[in-house]
Amino acid sequence: MPVSRRTLIIGSVAAGAAGATLPGTAASASGGPLRTDPFTLGVASGDPDHDGFVLWTRLAPQPLAEDGLGGMPNRPVAVHWELAADERFRHVVRRGVALARPQAAHSVHVELNGLPPGREFFYRFKADRYVSPVGRTRTAPAPWALGGALAMAFVSCSQYEHGYFTAYGRLAEEEPDLVLHLGDYQYEYTKDTYNIPGGNPRDHEGPETETLANYRQRHAQYKADADLQAAHAAAPWLVVWDDHEVDNNWADEVPENTQPNFLARRAAAFQAYWENMPLRRTSIPRGIDMQLYRRIHWGRLATFHMLDTRQYRSDQGCGDGYKECPAAYDPARSITGAEQEAWLLDGFRRSSARWDVLGQQVFFAQRDNNAGPATVTSQDAWDGYAASRDRITRGWLAAGVRNPIVLTGDVHAHWASDLKLDYADPTSRTVGAELVCSSITSTGDGADSDPTTHPFMAINPHLRFYNNQRGYVSTKIRADRLDADFKVVPYVTTPGAPVHTRASYTVEDRVPGLHQTYLRPLG
Template identity: 50%
Template sequence: MGAVSRRGFLGFGGAAAAALVVGTGVWGAAGSRAFAEGRSLFTLGIASGDPAPDGFVLWTRLAPDPFAPDGRAGMPDRPVKVEYEVALDEGFRQVVRRGAAVATPEFNHSVHPEIWGLPPGREYFYRFRACGQISPVGRTRTMPPVTADPASLSFAFASCQAWGDGYYTAYDHIADEDIELVVHLGDYIYETEITDSNLRGVTVPAQFGTEAKDLARYRIQYSLYKAEAPLQKAHARFPWIVTLDDHEVVNDWAGDTVILGRDPNPPPEVFAARKAAAFQAFYENLPLRRAQMPDGPRMRLHRRLPYGRLAAFTMIDTRSYRDTQACGVAGPIADCDERLDPARTLLGAPQREWLLEGFRSSGARWHVLGNQAPMTETDWDPGPAKKLAMDPWDGYAADRAAVLGAAHDRGVRNLVAITGDRHQNYACDLKRDFNADDSPTVAGEFVGTSLTRGGNGADMTEEGRRFLAGNPHMSFFNGQRGYVRVDVDRERWRSDFRVLPFVQQPGAPVSTRASFVVEDGKPGVQAV
């Protein structure tokens, strides 16, 4: 296994913060070298994220014993100073920023220093120093100026990386792509237990044999995932934009409600405590800004990141504000009229209004909707009846109609949804009304498969054949593992579905299974 994660915490206030940052009450190199002697502190790697025109957030987490069952990763119960440098060159001869952050036990000795005031649209290198040790070097970049009109943008998106289901070879291939950033659409971890019956066929320490429900258990789950060398490599190569879906907490959770299919369900206060622990561990292990720091069972993840006037990333949260799934089920069901209830919401009214206002105010040529569960209708019944899953947007038809209708009425230019969750690849047209044969196409959607979830996968499955027969707006299906590479310019968007023949053993090659484009001003997907 490789290294693991990092987190920066500058959230102290007032004089206490100033004292800690300059070193008072904090272990620096001399005071803390003893506990780190002979052990690497940067076992979980480094990362950067949420790039802006003038900066980005950096991340690392100190973890000399990352799999320690108590979740403390072998760190002492006191703060440690972590220094950082940002440079124009990999040799750090042209340093443009130096500073220090405080890694506290309350946040699992992670730091998230936010860098600002840098020139836009260029590459930077960064590293950390703590207790006499120096981290690996990472590469990141700032976004173009908001008023610029870049010629092109390349990025990759991925999701659903269950550790026990396969190796992270896809991240080796992502790291080798000529792209500018990575978007992760959720299920960065799975909360479920990992045992020796995992699809990798490897022996797993006993502390991973239970489901994650409290903070210590979530923390070591992240440590296991983030120790993977390919994942660390991809984090170190590019800035990431991240959000979460359900498995960072528990399968199919919905807002403040308890969990579908659990008997008995936990009391609301117990679920709130679990969600608070899950949110904290998510924040501790990913390059997120202070604006995303959780407040107990609350965390704001919907946000916008412009790429000049060429594109705008709008990341939405389809978990935190939703109603419970219609008809009390998440999976496919026939004849669930509750899903059509106009009062039911996936986004929550405030987030939906925020999203629609962004459609009105943004002047971007391409609107990239970072979405967790398929927006397109996915009918499991190839006949005249409909059999739909209630967990994705199919279970919240009024919210979908409101968003797509507003996009159509307001003339939103080039709306494209990028989506995870389903462990399958789709290329789809998004219709204003999926019940009307003559309904206009409003947008395109590219659903990306899982990185590992489900094991090796297959090119075509019986479910895929049913989907293609029952959903005329779906142009492509594939059930292999991998990710999607996107190349955007002023005339068109191109999605390449990059797939691996296997993941249950390391070393798989990657190939492009299919490519689809969206042309500027022409909503909907077209095969290349």
């Protein structure tokens, strides 16, 4: 199949998109050659569709430089890129040159289209005499095609100080087709601020992230981790943020604690997030605003509605934490904002996918921690915006969504839940399923336990599974069912842990709710 030559290169936030330039005709960047390897942060790809994706890298020979610029000279640097049909690059199907500019911390976003659907590709970059690691990516199936099974994994909450990113490395070994990161990709704290029992095995560099230089340095420290680099290189990613990419428990323009400089901090965090993620040019930030919610189609098999539950939400009605809060039921309050909610409901109505998947941040199902008549729930999750949750749930029912699935991060533990219209009535019909991934490292090793002993399980019978070890969730999405394996590593405070499946669940086509297919014995 012939390959179209249409290519968009995104060189920097300041410059926007720059045209592709073939080798031999690239505009030269002034200055001498680089003296050390600039590809210390690895490579990544993201936002795949049926004819393309984004390729990413960032040049940083000194990733922990305090100014956040990675030890790069203050000038543009030409970066050659290649896309091939094979890992040895014997069959190169596209190549070009992008300028890595200091205004964007020498990050490069190569936005490709015109490629054949449903294909695996390999990519790499070159700057001066240095060549990057090779990344693996793929296009989605054609819009009209159901396609084969999709191997999709999702992750969240990787606090660098709390442990080693072994789970990312184990995920990379699975070579999935797609990875979703649901938030808390990095944390804002300075060292010795957020500690686990026994002490943190690693430390953050630099102060708490408040300036653009701080956020750039912190992203670079995380990206320099070999296990994280392996996970990025293994498959295309879909990313959305939660709170710690900016500051704990922020809500739109309201920080958790009073900060006169919060909007400047938010803008800096958004800029650094763009620079360090494989995002399309539609997500280039404009000051304190960044378009992050978006929709990705995997043929007719699945549509991923990637949500942003931070940038537009109403402030928490009764503060953070577990509380009985009448404001949670106020229909004027929203966790998505009116515009994003309308976009999501319209997407439900237009969907012809077999599976509609919400990739989002915070717990969706109700989690009441009070065994009495009062309803006491987390005000930072959808429980704090119950009217908003009700509108979304009724929206997918009204639209006749065939198989609604909610994917969640944030809570540093594995959970699985049936979704209800009326959580007060355990016998009410199930209208969907929620899968919640544990953290990669946040809160340290954790511990295994009998899921049925967690007090939430008795109070909330729609909750089906719980585990407090670190890990991720691997899924296989087919036309007739979705299979989910809750993967765990026994420790993260030292490197090299093995991985195993703690439990497995299946959702069958047109049968809302979860069916347990495997539970590993305790111990």
